[in-house]
Amino acid sequence: MTEGTNVPEDLKYSKDHEWVKVDGDLVVVGITDYAQHSLHEITFVELPEVGSSVEADSECGLVESMKASSDLFSPLSGEIVEVNSNLEDAPELVNEEPYGKGWMFKIKPSNLDGEKGALMDAKAYSELIASAE
């Protein structure tokens, strides 16, 4: 259901239903309201290791819900500098606040300028989820 799905204007989005927020020289990544709603009842989140290198669009973790298991991808290349360890004990934060306390990891991007063109703005992402219905 796209009706009532929250797509904040100030974020960028990937085709894998993740959001990206540029914060100084770091980027914060999480899954979108649409993604958390579609998975529902998230029971476990496997995050990448701090210090590991990730490639854009590569698999770097896992989101488990009562309904399904879903891979987590890195929207950008770079180094993982921090993960949201609160999700270990409280994976439901992703359902409750996908853009807030449910954030997943922070990357120090290695090629932000080269890769950010592949991300969508709120309007383009809203169109993507509307067409998926």
Added chain:
Amino acid sequence: MNDKLQRTHLYDWHAKNGDLVPFSGWEMPVRYTDIREEHMAVRDSVGIFDTSHMFRFVIKGSQALEFLQTMTSNNVRKLKVNGGQYTTCLNENGGIRDDLMLYRVEEQEYIWVTNADNGPKISAHLNQHAKNFDVEITDRTRNIAMIAVQGPKAMTLLSKIAGRDLSEYGRFTSNLVDLGGYSSYLCRTGYTGEDGAEILLLDTPFNNEGKDKATAFWELLLNQGEEFGIKPCGLGARDSTRLEAGLVLYGNDIDEETSPLEARIRYAVKFKVDPHYIGYDELKRQKEEGVDKTRIGLVMIDRGVPRKDYDILLRGETIGKVSSGVMSPILRSGIGLAYVKPGVVEEGDTIEIDIKRRLRKARVTKWPFYDSEKYGSTRSS
């Protein structure tokens, strides 16, 4: 193959109230509200499931018994009129074509309830072999809606609707009963580990009248069950309840490459049968010489959920694969079923599961995974 998804009698109700997903060629509800809440309704009181996507074949004739004994691995002669039996249909190599419920509703009339995925395959198999017997096979899938009523309050609810005590019908029986004006087979079976019934709602043709009738019965259950906290349950809760009970799912835990002895559904296999069923000789050989793999249950010690095809390791060596898994709402841990080489692990052993290249600990555990004193059809209260 027809790519268009099929719909059950209750489709309109599901579309209005649930979250629909494709499943085995059918468009079915995965949940209505919350999978864990639906799951707990089944464990604590009562939940209802639309199971009309399964196939129902009526098999009748003077040689129905002999025919069915050729087709299935349990002892069909032990199946009394108004009884029900869990059994398997095998291929020549002893692999499982399907697992099914067989109900004997008349002296020479049986109902075969088979998985949605396997309906066409089983229909072709039965019809091919039926030529040698005086037996008639009719696909009644579209004329009989099917609803499972499961949980410790299931029989209380059904008795209330029937206006009489239905507890006289024991487990694994199948009787023609009037449920509040709805003529039905009350099959005292299920797929959740709980007490309850699977209702075959008769005279529900797949037209507007039949669909309205099935929907009205579904709503009658919900209205009459309100005092017990009834919940309509989707495929999510169907999977989590059957897994907690350690029941196998075709396509995940059993298939054409797996025998019922390997799957440890020993109660579905009998050797003193006449005539011998297809696959008999291979099962007999496995019984005498041993099996190549065996099913085990797992409960996660570490965080994480075991999922199909994850590798299982013991002291660094791969010993098998997960066949299905879920987060257990009762245990609040991941649980799963898996196949390993026989004899390498036993109950209580710690093994590791490769979850996305990270090894996570789990314990080999018998099923059901819940405490049978507190949950399931054999609970003490």
